[in-house]
Amino acid sequence: MSMIYYLILSGILFTLGLLGVILRRNAIILFMSLELMFNAANILFVAFAAYYQVLSGQLFVFFVMVVAAAEVAVGLALIVTIFRSRNSINVDELSSLKG
Amino acid sequence: MQLETALMDPNFALVPWVVFLPAIGLVLNLLVGKRLGERGIGALASLASGGAFVVAVLLALGLTRSPEGATVPLVDWIRVGDLSVRWAFRVDTLSVLMMLVVSGVGTLIHIYSIGYMHSDVRHNGDPLRFRRFFVYLNLFIAMMMILVSADNYLMLFVGWEGVGLCSYLLIGFWFEKGKAGIGNAQAAKKAFVVNRIGDFGLLLALFFLFWNFKSFDFAVIFAQAPQVAAAAPWVVLAITLFMLLGVTGKSAQIPLYVWLPDAMAGPTPVSALIHAATMVTAGVYLVARSQALFVLVPAAQNAVTWVGAATAIFAATIAVGQYDIKKVLAYSTISQLGFMVAAVGMGATVAGMFHLTTHAFFKALLFLSAGSVILGMEHGAEHGHNGHHLDPQDMRNMGGLRKRMPVTFWVYLIGSLALAGIAPLAGFFSKDEILAYASQQQPGVFIVLLIAAFFTAFYMGRQVLMVFFGQPRSDAAGHAGESPAVVTVPLIVLALLSIGGGALNLPGSLWLEHWLEHSLAEVHAGEFLLPVAAGSLAVALAGILIAWLIYGRKPLADAKTPDPLARPLGPVYRGMESKWKVDELYHAVIVRPYRALSGFLAGPVDQGVIDGLVNGIASLFSMLAQLVRRLQTGYVRTYALAVLAGVVAVLAYLATVSFR
Numbered sequence: 001m002s003m004i005y006y007l008i009l010s011g012i013l014f015t016l017g018l019l020g021v022i023l024r025r026n027a028i029i030l031f032m033s034l035e036l037m038f039n040a041a042n043i044l045f046v047a048f049a050a051y052y053q054v055l056s057g058q059l060f061v062f063f064v065m066v067v068a069a070a071e072v073a074v075g076l077a078l079i080v081t082i083f084r085s086r087n088s089i090n091v092d093e094l095s096s097l098k099g
Numbered sequence: 100m101q102l103e104t105a106l107m108d109p110n111f112a113l114v115p116w117v118v119f120l121p122a123i124g125l126v127l128n129l130l131v132g133k134r135l136g137e138r139g140i141g142a143l144a145s146l147a148s149g150g151a152f153v154v155a156v157l158l159a160l161g162l163t164r165s166p167e168g169a170t171v172p173l174v175d176w177i178r179v180g181d182l183s184v185r186w187a188f189r190v191d192t193l194s195v196l197m198m199l200v201v202s203g204v205g206t207l208i209h210i211y212s213i214g215y216m217h218s219d220v221r222h223n224g225d226p227l228r229f230r231r232f233f234v235y236l237n238l239f240i241a242m243m244m245i246l247v248s249a250d251n252y253l254m255l256f257v258g259w260e261g262v263g264l265c266s267y268l269l270i271g272f273w274f275e276k277g278k279a280g281i282g283n284a285q286a287a288k289k290a291f292v293v294n295r296i297g298d299f300g301l302l303l304a305l306f307f308l309f310w311n312f313k314s315f316d317f318a319v320i321f322a323q324a325p326q327v328a329a330a331a332p333w334v335v336l337a338i339t340l341f342m343l344l345g346v347t348g349k350s351a352q353i354p355l356y357v358w359l360p361d362a363m364a365g366p367t368p369v370s371a372l373i374h375a376a377t378m379v380t381a382g383v384y385l386v387a388r389s390q391a392l393f394v395l396v397p398a399a400q401n402a403v404t405w406v407g408a409a410t411a412i413f414a415a416t417i418a419v420g421q422y423d424i425k426k427v428l429a430y431s432t433i434s435q436l437g438f439m440v441a442a443v444g445m446g447a448t449v450a451g452m453f454h455l456t457t458h459a460f461f462k463a464l465l466f467l468s469a470g471s472v473i474l475g476m477e478h479g480a481e482h483g484h485n486g487h488h489l490d491p492q493d494m495r496n497m498g499g500l501r502k503r504m505p506v507t508f509w510v511y512l513i514g515s516l517a518l519a520g521i522a523p524l525a526g527f528f529s530k531d532e533i534l535a536y537a538s539q540q541q542p543g544v545f546i547v548l549l550i551a552a553f554f555t556a557f558y559m560g561r562q563v564l565m566v567f568f569g570q571p572r573s574d575a576a577g578h579a580g581e582s583p584a585v586v587t588v589p590l591i592v593l594a595l596l597s598i599g600g601g602a603l604n605l606p607g608s609l610w611l612e613h614w615l616e617h618s619l620a621e622v623h624a625g626e627f628l629l630p631v632a633a634g635s636l637a638v639a640l641a642g643i644l645i646a647w648l649i650y651g652r653k654p655l656a657d658a659k660t661p662d663p664l665a666r667p668l669g670p671v672y673r674g675m676e677s678k679w680k681v682d683e684l685y686h687a688v689i690v691r692p693y694r695a696l697s698g699f700l701a702g703p704v705d706q707g708v709i710d711g712l713v714n715g716i717a718s719l720f721s722m723l724a725q726l727v728r729r730l731q732t733g734y735v736r737t738y739a740l741a742v743l744a745g746v747v748a749v750l751a752y753l754a755t756v757s758f759r
Contacts, residue, residue: 097731098731
């Protein structure tokens, strides 16, 4: 099978995630979009690992997953706290650091 | 000259204790003084100073056995590159002579102070300052000992600055008193600032010394001095002239003498110890110690001599017109220091040191007796009936104290005669030696000094007659009482020293000269010239006689009577009375322009230009930040978009580069 399909799939996923991050307001949707981008990268890792017959790319995917899981744990905790204090998870309302 | 540690007399190892003992005394007084009470504090401080005197005597005994002396190293102080400076004590006849004078006179003054300060702190309403006074006194003794026992110029400089500090602290001892409540504090500040000018000169001399000799040690510098002088005479000239500036500051010579009369704001024992007997002679000691440098440059010697001679006569004329009992003695001190400086300048180092020693005796005696007079006057003022305040130091308020204070009168008389140079008291021999040397070497200086000697006899005669003879001119003088024994006993000891001090270097025995010849590079045999001696004696007697004709035959009637000299001398007397307006001159020429310059630098330059630059740069960046702060919207997606744009830009760049 040609690499090109994997690359196109990965590109579509990544772009979807990116647009989600830029366009959506809901913090949880934002997170899901981020996960989409992670996984786009993961697809590329495994695809190239298979293509070049090396193990390190596949190994790296596990690291990405672990880090992503940890990040989600922290992020969800943050979102819960923000919701408690503001009764909203609209990221546009979290702009008190604006210059 | 210099022996190593192994060869030296066992007594010499004691030398650090001349510094340690007063230091221990002051630390103990600081720690436990509160619990000791006045007597304990005074006794402890006197013991510390007396211990230093005992050590000095032991050192002198050691020197009689091995007169070449020794250097006793204590610790390394600075070791950087070529520079190696250590704390080392130089034991030789010159330094031990100074130690004996400082600790001997110092101990007597400590004992006297127990009695004097007891009254003083009560009159001034703060008995708790008693301890502080003795702590300062002990600190002074320790610093003075460092100064005279130093083996290198840097250590000497430490002592030099240390005694300056003590002088400042003690002049301002009653810092909240004086004119407008800050007169004393201003006097202390003036002394400190004027001394700084002199100290700056000494510091420059030290820089020159190190630059050219790569060392601060006396032995090294004096050994190399002839070569350096041969190679670059101006170097030694610069060093000695900068030293002279230091001497004019510390020893109160023209042009920096103006601080000493104001220094009389301090308690009287301070005036006796620091501003008459010991600290102000540090300059004379410096020139004597650096004799090996001064003899190489006759120009510097001449400068020193003429500065001394000019000071001697100038200050003597001012002393004639003063009414404050301590101010007269202050100007007299400046004048006598001029004699010493002139002597060491001419190379008559032994004569200078001799006069330094005898002067320490009789001037300390005079100041302490003046203190006793002031005590008596204050005592009288308390018991007097009219309540209005009068100045207990003004001689116009005194008179007739001879009967009220007999002991003080007799010791004062002895001190005055010794100062005036009446044979066979101490001052006669020492002053005569200077005059004899001057008559051979520098006739001009001789004449100036002889006139100064006349004035000396005259103003001392005037003072004694105004204070002790005639009728009391105020209630306080009428009720004055004799001081207690703790005050009078040191006076009697000093009076005996003032009588017999001349025996140190009697013509014929020249004991002091043989003593000092081990330390000094050149010693000129002091000659006794009968015509000079007879002449100076005649001049002194004439001065006293004229003083009697003016002030003794017809004493001042009351405190308001103008001085009998005021009318016949007219403007000259007013000049002497107003100290020739030197303070005003300095104020107009130096202080006011300097203040204006400081005001200009502080206002337009500092606040305007410098602050303006700094604040301007700050507000410039603040404005720039205003322009770009809108970029921080606070919306996450804006940041994400910025990252996206950045990544796209980087990728686009890489693509164009790699596909080219």
